[in-house]
Amino acid sequence: MIRILVVFLVFTVHAEAATIAGYVRSAIDGEQVGLSVVALPDLQLGGLANERGYFAVRKVPDGRHLIVVSHIGYQSYRDTIDVAGEDVRLDIRLRSEAIDVGLETVITADRDTEVEQERTIQTSFLTIEPQLLQQLPATGEADLLRSLQLLPGIQSASDISSGLYVRGGGPDQTLILLDDIPLYNPSHAFGFFSTFNPEAVRDIQLYKGAYPANYGGNLGAVLDVSNRDGNREQFAVSGGVSLVSTRLLAEGPAGDGSWMVSGRRTYLDPVLAAIRSGGTDVPDYFFYDLNTKITQPIGEGGDHLLLSAYFGRDDLDFDLGEAESFFNIRWGNRAAMARWTHLFDPALFGELTISSSEYESTTDLSFFDTPILFQNQIEDLTLNADLEYFRGSQNTITTGLRATKYNFEFVSSFNQKPGVDLHESPTLLELYLQDDVQLSTGTHLRLGVRASRFSEADDVAVMPRFSLSQPVADGWRVKLGGGLYRQQLQLVTTEGFSGGDFWVPLDETVGPASSRQIVAGLEWEPTRNYKVTMEAYYTDLDGLVIIDNNSTVDNNSTRSEDVFKSDGRGHATGIEWFAEKRTGRLRGWVGYTLGSTRRTFDEVDGGRSFAPKYDRRHDVSVVSSYRLGSKWRLGGSFVYATGQAFTPAAARYTLTNPATQVREDLVLAARRNSARLLPYHRLDLSARRQIGFFDGDAEVYLQIFNVYSRRNEWFVQYDADSPDTEPEVVKQLPVVPTFGLEFAF
Structure with a gap:
């Protein structure tokens, strides 16, 4: 189907007048400048460069024409170009504006x-x-x-x-x-x-x-x-040193292309080792990540080859000090991608991408010689084929095909006895078509549809999407958008922190989750310096799942229905306000969200709806940056939010275990998430100063997290063995000052 579409589009393109096409890049380092605007104002023609910086303006008549290319943070490019009945290749370099960004x-x-x-x-x-x-x-x-x-x-x-x-x-x-x-x-x-x-x-x-x-x-x-493609013009190095880690980036030209390598690693492990040598029990911990990228043009026709890779890992080892008692957890991501960009015609842009992503986590712990093990791994291998057809200055059509092969593994054991043993290798096929059209001056419509077929489901999901933008007065614009969405993978998480999170697919025993979204917005921009946005949203959810903590599974035939409580429903609704000031010594924004989200499961809390832990009715954020002289910048942020939901205890009771005849104290939970922690609020401040650093530039900074050391509440835990003990409210971080250095050569 894609091949037929390519032939049709190429034939259509060649039937038109001349096309001006090329790439927009930065004059400093050759990085692509995506979403730049290319205009021929005398002809009222133009278009938007795609995310790769490629543009095509079609139906350009013969003659000499003015071309203008602009992007925020860059000087506008202006030049004349001669068209004489043939397509014109024009690669443009934009220079950064000499302003404080x-x-x-x-x-x-x-x-x-x-x-x-x-x-x-x-x-x-x-x-x-x-x-x-x-x-x-x-x-x-x-x-x-x-x-x-x-x-x-x-x-x-x-x-x-x-x-x-x-x-x-x-x-x-x-x-x-x-x-x-x-x-x-x-x-x-x-x-x-x-x-x-x-x-x-x-x-x-x-x-x-x-x-x-x-x-x-x-x-x-x-x-x-x-990530950055790399500097095409010269070799450059940048990096930073903080109290937590050191990071470094090196980049430079490679033939007509570029390369980039960046890495980051903690140096906490020698510090922690020194503390342990003094007799204090602290864990051994480190993390690292590595990013690499190579880009290279192929031939003279505008083709490009891009290779990108990411590697990251965390490693925590903690000896609990008791006999055969320890806690070890390791997790990490590995990802790689190769993308070939090809121009079938100046107005027909194509990409073929093959990528692989892998996440794995292992939690290995033991308490008094009782080992417990959890292992999770997810791998995907994906092939993407995408086409973008610049049909005219007011119309762009995109289409694509995606095929993904997954491999999931989740196993657990307790005291060396097998528990859950889940292995799945599903496939996902997806096809999309999208049309961006300008209906009239300032009125934009985006229509799209996506179809997907998951091997573990018995149907093909067809999901329409749309977005409409309409000016209503000078400086005012209204927007409307929506669509249908589906999800086949499920994350099991603690919500408070990550690391032991694990992913599993939903098989034929549990249907995929789906959502229906609608968003309406109003924007007011009195000047380029100020902008106020309001958006109202509503999301309806079906087919939700949550982990079933009381399930007993047969490790020889573990299915999704054995792990999850399914057929959940829910909704999320709210209104967001966002006001920002963009220029001047004082800049920043104020944001406010009034929202609500609910979930309902027939098997949870008697089928009554409840608020998820992360539901917050009110959420306020204030962010500012102040330029003090030519070398200093002061920053600050303040947040306030409704306290998170939690499940309180309704009562304590005692039962006799029939197997051991031992009396056990237990806690009877109240309705799920029917109580709230105290409101959350926090003030953060920072100061940065530019300094000379050998032959380069540098900034030193001081940051203070939670300036007034508000000990916000994290969660509540109960001690059933001590009936007279009050519930313990676990607090979050106190004031945390940090400092560091950032540099560039």
Whole structure:
């Protein structure tokens, strides 16, 4: 089918007038500048470069024409070009603007300017410049996922969790991609840090809901992260040193292409070893990650080959001090990708991608010579074929095919006796078609459909998607978006931290989960300096599952129905406000979310609905950055949120164990998540100063997490053996000051 479509599109393209096409790149390092706007203003023709920086403007008549290329943070490119009946190849280099970039280019949510056309088309979409990672206060060092938690509609589970809870969905409902490769547990240090090395990241795109048809496989949101391709112009080195880790990036030209290698590793293990030598029981722990990338043009026709890889691992060993008592946990991701980009015609852009992603975790513990083991592994091998047809300045058609082969393994044992033994190797086939069209001046419509066939299901899911954007007055715009979504994989998590999380597929005994989303938005942009956005969303969920803690399984025939309680239902609804100031010495934003999410399972709490742990009615965030002179930058953030839900104890009671005749004290749980912890609030501050560093540039920084040391509540635990003991409320992090150095040559 794809081959027939290619032949048809190529024939159609050759029947048209001349096409101007090429790549937009940075003049400094040759990095692609995606989503740039290319315009021929005299002809009222133009278009938007795709995410790879490729553009094509069709139906250009003969003559000399002015061409203008623009992108936020770069000087506009202006030149004249002669067209004489033949297609023209034009590769463009944009120079950075000589301005203080700051927060005005950090969060750019749906801005109605030509350089934000993609944001104009798509609802619930925003991009984040990597500079944000250095602007915001953090614990230890800058972190992508923890920075995203400061945006409206996105919550965290705890101070040590980098998991994303987007609009009432769990972390497994957000698809996380690194260079188009899915990552199944993108965290280090039990979620304290994400796997994304800020030195290596080039751009970040986030769809909080109603995401388009070219993505699939998850119920809620999409986080699409791309690493740097490497510097095509010169060899360069950058890095940073914090109290937690050291990171380093090296990049440079390779022939007509480029290469990039970045790494990060903790140096806590020698410190912890020194503490243990003094007689203090502390665990042995380290993590590392490595990113590599090579890009190379092929021939003169615009083809490119890209190779990308990621490796990351965490390792924790803890001797509990008792006889044969220890706790060991290891987890990590390995991912690799090869992508061939081919131009069938100047207006027909194609990509063929093969990728592999693997996540594994092993939890090995023993208490008084009683070993317990949990092992989980997920592997996927994916083939993607995508086409993008620049039909005209007001119409772009994309289509693609995706085939994925999974291999899942989850085994457990207690005292060397086998427990769960789950092995599955399902396949997933997906096909999508999407059309972006400008109906009139300023009115954009995106229509798409995605079809999927999971080998463990008995049907083909057809999922339509749409997004409509319409200006209603000067500076005002309304948006509407929605779609159907399906998810076949399930994450079992503690919610408070990650590391021992594990993934399993849903087989024929439990149907896949599905969601229906609708989003409506209103935007007001009185000037380029200010922007106010309001979005209301509603998500309806079916086919949800939760782990069945009381299940007894036969290790010879473990199925999904043995592990999960299924057929759950739910919904999430809310309103988000987002106001931002983009320029001036003082910059930042204020976000507020009024939301609610509920879940219902016939086998849980008598079929009564309950709030998930991460449900929060109110969530406020205030973020600011102030430029003090030419060398200092001060930053701060404040968050306030409704306390998380938890299940309180209704009573204590005593039973006699019929097997041992021993009386046991037990706790009778009340309704699930029927109580709330105290409200969460926290203030973080930072100060950064530019300094000279040998022949390069550097910044030193001081960051203070939780300035007034608010001991926010994490969870409640009960001691059934001591009836007179009050429930213990486990607290989160106190004040945590950190400092570090960042440099570039």
